[in-house]
Amino acid sequence: MSLGITASVSARMAIVLFGVMVSLFGIVGMVAPAYVKRAIWRKM
Amino acid sequence: MRKYILAVTLAAASFPGFSQTPAAAAAQTPPPAAVTTNDIKNVDGPKPEIRLKGDPDGSLTGTASDIAVTDSKKGLTVGDVLNQIGQNKVAINFTWTLIAGFLVMFMQAGFAIVETGLCRAKNANHTMMMNFMVYGVGMLAYWLIGFAIQMGGVGGVANLGGVPSLNAEHAFTLFGKTFGLFGQHGMFLTQGGTYDVGVMVVFLFQMVFMDTALTIVTGSAAERWKFAAFLVSSFMLGAFIYPVFGNWAWGGGWLANLGTNFGLGKGYCDFAGSGVVHAVGGLSALALALIVGPRLGKYDRNGKPNAIIGHDIVLVLAGCFILAFGWFGFNPGSTLGASGNGNLRIGSIAVNTMLAGMTGGFGAMFYMWMRYGKPDASMSGNGLLAGLVAITAPSGFVNSVSACIIGLIAGILVCLSVEFVDRVMKVDDPVGAISVHGANGLWGVISVGLFADGKSNYGGSWNGVPGSVTGLFYGDAGQLVAQLIGVATLVGFVFVFSFLVNLAIDAVIGQRVSARTELEGLDLPEMGQLGYPEFELKGRPMVNA
Numbered sequence: 001m002s003l004g005i006t007a008s009v010s011a012r013m014a015i016v017l018f019g020v021m022v023s024l025f026g027i028v029g030m031v032a033p034a035y036v037k038r039a040i041w042r043k044m
Numbered sequence: 045m046r047k048y049i050l051a052v053t054l055a056a057a058s059f060p061g062f063s064q065t066p067a068a069a070a071a072q073t074p075p076p077a078a079v080t081t082n083d084i085k086n087v088d089g090p091k092p093e094i095r096l097k098g099d100p101d102g103s104l105t106g107t108a109s110d111i112a113v114t115d116s117k118k119g120l121t122v123g124d125v126l127n128q129i130g131q132n133k134v135a136i137n138f139t140w141t142l143i144a145g146f147l148v149m150f151m152q153a154g155f156a157i158v159e160t161g162l163c164r165a166k167n168a169n170h171t172m173m174m175n176f177m178v179y180g181v182g183m184l185a186y187w188l189i190g191f192a193i194q195m196g197g198v199g200g201v202a203n204l205g206g207v208p209s210l211n212a213e214h215a216f217t218l219f220g221k222t223f224g225l226f227g228q229h230g231m232f233l234t235q236g237g238t239y240d241v242g243v244m245v246v247f248l249f250q251m252v253f254m255d256t257a258l259t260i261v262t263g264s265a266a267e268r269w270k271f272a273a274f275l276v277s278s279f280m281l282g283a284f285i286y287p288v289f290g291n292w293a294w295g296g297g298w299l300a301n302l303g304t305n306f307g308l309g310k311g312y313c314d315f316a317g318s319g320v321v322h323a324v325g326g327l328s329a330l331a332l333a334l335i336v337g338p339r340l341g342k343y344d345r346n347g348k349p350n351a352i353i354g355h356d357i358v359l360v361l362a363g364c365f366i367l368a369f370g371w372f373g374f375n376p377g378s379t380l381g382a383s384g385n386g387n388l389r390i391g392s393i394a395v396n397t398m399l400a401g402m403t404g405g406f407g408a409m410f411y412m413w414m415r416y417g418k419p420d421a422s423m424s425g426n427g428l429l430a431g432l433v434a435i436t437a438p439s440g441f442v443n444s445v446s447a448c449i450i451g452l453i454a455g456i457l458v459c460l461s462v463e464f465v466d467r468v469m470k471v472d473d474p475v476g477a478i479s480v481h482g483a484n485g486l487w488g489v490i491s492v493g494l495f496a497d498g499k500s501n502y503g504g505s506w507n508g509v510p511g512s513v514t515g516l517f518y519g520d521a522g523q524l525v526a527q528l529i530g531v532a533t534l535v536g537f538v539f540v541f542s543f544l545v546n547l548a549i550d551a552v553i554g555q556r557v558s559a560r561t562e563l564e565g566l567d568l569p570e571m572g573q574l575g576y577p578e579f580e581l582k583g584r585p586m587v588n589a
Contacts, residue, residue: 028469
């Protein structure tokens with residue numbers, strides 16, 4: 001709902017880029033490493 | 045007689061002595077008279093005895109006599125003519141959209157052989173069966189409820205005769221703005237007045253798009269996905285995950301209304317589905333690949349990736365060609381019509397599609413050639429597909445130069461993404477679905493916000509906002525923000541939704557086959573039949589050239 005915070009296009013751009021980065025970090029930096037930790041090749 | 049009068053009139057108008065200055069002509073010309081029934085009353089078709097002689101040049105076929113007359117006593121009226129014109133427009137658009145949908149349906153065959161070719165021969169039957177059955181499973185889910193969720197509140201499709209019954213969108217209000225969440229008409233294609241010829245066309249076209257998203261997922265989890273889990277997962281994707289985002293983008297949902305609600309360009313714009321179809325499929329593929337884990341032998345105990353070579357590059361490249369052919373239905377067909385509302389842009393859309401595919405193939409081929417010394421065939425095919433995926437969203441809004449740039453970037457991006465997914469994330473994706481469809485789907489969505497040139501005109505507005513879709517490079521930064529909100533939604537919501545659904549399926553059914561089944565190959569244990577029963581399947585020493 002960041003769109004309601006500001007009407008500035010630049011500010012909205014910054015907010016949404018932050019959101020994209022957080023989401024990508026969640027996948028690449030948190031979920032994927034969590035699965036790699038217990039990956040099948042580590043047990044071999 | 046009429047021809048004679050017409051000829052005399054034209055001759056008189058073109059004779060110098062009869063010429064007038066524009067001003068004088070304007071002063072003397074009476075106001076245009078409306079066409080009345082009397083004007084067309086005596087317009088006859090060719091006489092039956094003439095028609096009996098045949099029509100070798102086609103000049104006698106398709107005349108006033110072919111117009112349906114509502115009242116034979118009154119004869120042909122202006123109303124009859126106008127109704128026929130309207131029906132002709134809708135008929136052209138029906139035919140265009142249906143044929144485009146048939147082309148997209150055939151893409152299932154392309155996906156099937158690309159994925160099977162990139163897998164090992166011991167899993168050929170299983171991989172083909174997943175691609176075969178995903179068509180039916182997806183269709184069933186979409187017919188039951190998915191279509192209603194996605195398109196049940198779209199509020200009309202002008203090109204296809206209006207389809208007014210798709211008018212029930214569930215929405216909530218915040219900041220005084222309405223946010224559409226999901227549609228409510230169209231279950232079983234009967235509920236809510238949706239037993240309608242126009243709705244059927246919309247359903248067919250949207251159904252084959254949804255099935256494309258579903259078949260992307262089968263690639264990333266190939267060679268170790270339990271068939272029963274595949275059926276359930278595909279059903280859930282077709283019934284809920286895909287339709288929800290499809291509604292937000294195409295069904296009158298909140299993403300489409302970012303323009304009317306917040307002044308962000310024309311709202312989220314995804315012409316043919318880089319985001320709705322490919323990114324949804326690619327991100328679901330990522331979620332599933334994480335859950336099922338890498339194939340046995342893909343990584344050594346130190347985490348170093350090993351290449352597992354597919355069994356038939358001929359199938360792979362032939363499949364890529366089939367997909368490129370089907371894409372001519374995917375993108376130009378997304379106008380949902382060829383007549384009216386700026387739909388003649390289908391020519392530009394088709395050319396953009398083929399150009400981006402071409403530069404995508406070049407981008408990947410040259411990248412691999414420079415980096416590894418050989419023009420890798422499977423990556424060249426993936427480059428072609430990446431270019432096509434990336435141009436899918438912007439194809440209706442950009443010029444041909446931009447299409448080439450978008451495709452070229454996609455071709456390089458797919459190579460970088462494959463390396464990143466394989467080596468950094470350590471996610472095993474046998475066919476590169478995450479990179480081809482996920483990464484380049486997101487790139488396609490962003491590229492609309494950059495390259496849309498403001499020259500398209502689909503009836504004077506898009507998503508309810510007057511004007512043409514215009515990207516950052518042509519002066520509208522707000523459009524890029526709308527596109528990035530779409531990207532954030534895809535990554536932050538669609539991935540998470542898909543991940544949770546597949547996690548639940550993993551807990552109940554289990555997503556992965558046993559190690560023994562995987563080593564033996566899934567064909568016999570899962571399907572009961574080998575894909576190539578007369579072949580001797582055994583490991584052969586690899587020779588590096």
